[in-house]
Amino acid sequence: MTTESALELRGIHKQFGAVTAIERFDLDVAPGEIVALVGDNGAGKSTLVKIISGLYQPTDGEIRLSGEPVSFRDASDARAHGVEVVYQDLALVDQQPVYMNLFLGRELTKGPLRTLDRARMARETQDLVTELDVRIPSPHATLSDLSGGQRQGIAIARATHWARGLVLMDEPTAALGVAETAKVEETILRLKARGAAVLIVSHNLEQVFRVADRVTVLRRGTQVGTRRIDEVAKNDLVAMITGLAQ
Numbered sequence: 001m002t003t004e005s006a007l008e009l010r011g012i013h014k015q016f017g018a019v020t021a022i023e024r025f026d027l028d029v030a031p032g033e034i035v036a037l038v039g040d041n042g043a044g045k046s047t048l049v050k051i052i053s054g055l056y057q058p059t060d061g062e063i064r065l066s067g068e069p070v071s072f073r074d075a076s077d078a079r080a081h082g083v084e085v086v087y088q089d090l091a092l093v094d095q096q097p098v099y100m101n102l103f104l105g106r107e108l109t110k111g112p113l114r115t116l117d118r119a120r121m122a123r124e125t126q127d128l129v130t131e132l133d134v135r136i137p138s139p140h141a142t143l144s145d146l147s148g149g150q151r152q153g154i155a156i157a158r159a160t161h162w163a164r165g166l167v168l169m170d171e172p173t174a175a176l177g178v179a180e181t182a183k184v185e186e187t188i189l190r191l192k193a194r195g196a197a198v199l200i201v202s203h204n205l206e207q208v209f210r211v212a213d214r215v216t217v218l219r220r221g222t223q224v225g226t227r228r229i230d231e232v233a234k235n236d237l238v239a240m241i242t243g244l245a246q
């Protein structure tokens with residue numbers, strides 16, 4: 001019996017005009033598996049995340065979710081298919097309260113006129129941030145009044161809350177302190193336990209070794225290789241990332 005992959009990427013190629021951002025990328029991620037995507041600045045990691053989530057169209061190649069070929073029009077289309085994304089450049093709305101950001105595009109309503117049920121959204125937001133230990137002054141706080149780490153915490157809380165099949169995270173802890181990073185890593189492991197497939201971009205190799213089952217390396221748009229985390233040494237990974245033998 002073969003387990004169906006949550007995500008399959010086949011021959012993904014991306015060209016920005018004359019610039020080749022991704023030469024060719026192939027990957028399967030199983031339900032309950034965490035795969036780290038690593039590589040130096042400009043390697044193509046965020047581009048790949050944006051292709052999977054429908055922000056960019058691939059120039060060539062195929063994406064399948066649970067065996068079904070998909071081509072998302074945009075991020076909300078991806079979300080409707082159970083794909084949640086935590087972007088490196090945050091996709092939050094500054095002038096809205098925290099609870100509206102958590103329910104963006106999926107607002108709770110009440111009554112025949114379907115007016116926004118702000119009280120319930122705020123209550124559910126409070127429950128969620130308490131559960132994930134994201135410290136914010138209040139669900140009613142305006143997003144622009146939060147710190148970078150708090151905002152990142154909200155983006156992660158949102159993805160966790162809505163995640164179904166697949167979660168893409170682009171450097172989710174880059175802006176976070178030590179305690180917040182540990183919390184996010186716990187959250188990622190909880191997503192895995194729940195059966196979600198997770199693709200996480202990280203520059204932090206310690207983190208990769210802490211959370212990932214496998215790691216795949218991009219170097220200047222070329223996929224150098226994919227390894228099981230228990231079968232690769234940190235030095236080898238560094239050599240794959242930099243292209244320099246250690």
Ligand SMILES: Nc1ncnc2c1ncn2[C@@H]1O[C@H](COP(=O)(O)OP(=O)(O)OP(=O)(O)O)[C@@H](O)[C@H]1O
Pocket residue numbers: 016019020021039040041042043044045046047048088
């Ligand atoms: N919209 C775009 N138009 C043109 N070129 C782009 C665009 N987005 C990315 N690129 C180019 O594609 C390459 C890969 O960029 P990408 O953002 O995917 O890198 P990255 O691996 O995420 O880097 P970092 O670690 O710095 O976040 C870079 O050379 C970048 O300049």
Ligand SMILES: [Mg+2]
Pocket residue numbers: 045046047088170
């Ligand atoms: Mg990036």
